[in-house]
Amino acid sequence: MSHDKMILKHPLSVRMFHYFLILSFLPLAVTGVLLYFKPLSDAAMHLTMQIHAAAGVALTIACASFFFLAYDRVVLFIKRVFSVSLADLKWFAVLGGYPQKLILRKKVPVPPMGKYNSGQKLFGIFVLIGGSLLILSGWILWGFPHAMPRGFVSLMGDVHLIAGIVLTLFLCVHLFLGVYMFDDFKAMILHGKIPYEEAREMSSLWVRKEVIPISENKC
Numbered sequence: 001m002s003h004d005k006m007i008l009k010h011p012l013s014v015r016m017f018h019y020f021l022i023l024s025f026l027p028l029a030v031t032g033v034l035l036y037f038k039p040l041s042d043a044a045m046h047l048t049m050q051i052h053a054a055a056g057v058a059l060t061i062a063c064a065s066f067f068f069l070a071y072d073r074v075v076l077f078i079k080r081v082f083s084v085s086l087a088d089l090k091w092f093a094v095l096g097g098y099p100q101k102l103i104l105r106k107k108v109p110v111p112p113m114g115k116y117n118s119g120q121k122l123f124g125i126f127v128l129i130g131g132s133l134l135i136l137s138g139w140i141l142w143g144f145p146h147a148m149p150r151g152f153v154s155l156m157g158d159v160h161l162i163a164g165i166v167l168t169l170f171l172c173v174h175l176f177l178g179v180y181m182f183d184d185f186k187a188m189i190l191h192g193k194i195p196y197e198e199a200r201e202m203s204s205l206w207v208r209k210e211v212i213p214i215s216e217n218k219c
């Protein structure tokens with residue numbers, strides 16, 4: 001394979017879903033923080049609640065549509081984020097080499113990674129489990145709080161709060177690294193492709209096991 005080539009990392013279906021995640025989840029996180037601290041007037045808090053609920057409905061529709069329309073991508077994503085090995089422990093031991101690169105401007109050896117590095121896998125697991133819990137608990141709290149036992153509704157309130165806090169904190173790191181890794185940013189937000197050399201360095205196992213065999217078959 002020629003080394004100045006670009007390779008497809010994020011197909012259109014994934015990019016479209018990611019746009020919907022940005023459009024629904026970011027307003028959810030901001031309004032969620034406002035609802036927790038209640039810094040605004042009653043009228044403004046009421047509007048905040050309405051925006052929170054509307055963004056929650058939008059997130060539910062986006063997730064359900066992606067699940068049914070791109071089921072194969074969902075299965076692949078689950079397989080990838082749950083494929084854990086010793087390399088992940090080694091990756092976390094040096095935090096993927098990011099602090100050394102960012103603070104000390106030093107490059108340290110990092111174990112070879114697949115399509116996602118260990119940090120992205122952990123984020124993916126939190127998005128899957130935390131996102132499902134958030135959506136489910138959100139619908140119960142908003143849609144039918146009086147149809148459920150009081151203790152259960154209170155438990156759902158706690159689940160919603162904890163999942164919301166954890167995902168929002170993870171999201172801050174994701175946003176920072178998502179923009180810092182600018183080739184990945186352009187791939188996810190614009191055209192889906194990243195330079196082959198970049199992929200070979202950052203996701204060598206993915207390139208070796210999945211990208212090269214596919215391209216060789218097609219040649």
Ligand code: HEM
Nearest residue numbers: 009014021022025026077124127174175178179184185188
């Ligand atoms: C402006 C906001 C955001 C930016 C700039 C951003 C950036 C990115 C980038 C660059 C990637 C690709 C990473 C890679 O190629 O290795 C990515 C993947 C991902 N992002 Fe975001 N992101 C944003 C918001 C969100 C939100 C709100 C969520 C969900 C709560 C989210 C969930 C994900 C997931 C699950 C992936 C992996 C998708 C896949 O490759 O199959 N992102 N994001």
